[in-house]
Amino acid sequence: MRSLESLLWCSNRTDNIANNQFYNLSNSTPLGCAAGNYAVFIGAQRYPSNQINWNNATNKGEAYQELRKCFGSLGSVNHGGFLNAGTYLSDEDARLCTVAGGVPRYGPMGLSFRSFRHELEDGIDLSSRALPCRLAINTTEITGGGAGNQQTVDIYAQATILFYVNMDGSVTSSV
Numbered sequence: 001m002r003s004l005e006s007l008l009w010c011s012n013r014t015d016n017i018a019n020n021q022f023y024n025l026s027n028s029t030p031l032g033c034a035a036g037n038y039a040v041f042i043g044a045q046r047y048p049s050n051q052i053n054w055n056n057a058t059n060k061g062e063a064y065q066e067l068r069k070c071f072g073s074l075g076s077v078n079h080g081g082f083l084n085a086g087t088y089l090s091d092e093d094a095r096l097c098t099v100a101g102g103v104p105r106y107g108p109m110g111l112s113f114r115s116f117r118h119e120l121e122d123g124i125d126l127s128s129r130a131l132p133c134r135l136a137i138n139t140t141e142i143t144g145g146g147a148g149n150q151q152t153v154d155i156y157a158q159a160t161i162l163f164y165v166n167m168d169g170s171v172t173s174s175v
Contacts, residue, residue, distance in 0.1 A: 003123035003160035069112035
């Protein structure tokens with residue numbers, strides 16, 4: 001794509017997806033673990049230069065601030081009421097958040113590339129140099145049976161789309 005602005009991802013235990021006793025589509029978990037780190041590689045370049053660390057008990061803020069960058073400025077106070085200290089990164093495997101009650105718990109993560117480059121277009125150009133994009137996640141504390149705790153990860157890309165209005169009135173786009 002011409003301008004990758006943000007990369008967002010959320011995960012859930014694979015065995016929770018078909019289970020109707022849990023909020024399995026509206027929330028996510030921190031990859032089934034209590035701690036870890038992540039970075040995105042575009043070509044050989046790592047973004048950010050230092051990995052983003054998270055820990056459900058001691059370091060929620062670093063991942064939370066990176067997620068906030070994807071949706072606006074850090075100084076904005078309008079960032080929603082669902083993500084707070086009690087709900088963000090507070091459940092490792094979504095089993096505490098049941099349909100019959102319980103506090104909604106969320107664990108989405110993301111990285112905004114708009115703050116790394118200041119060119120004509122926001123984000124990073126992946127198409128002109130055919131650069132591969134790779135999300136590198138390291139988890140340090142797997143729960144619920146170790147390696148058997150399989151996760152389904154949904155990854156979303158936010159990109160700039162340019163619309164062109166042609167002389168004949170037709171509209172074309174460039175991603």
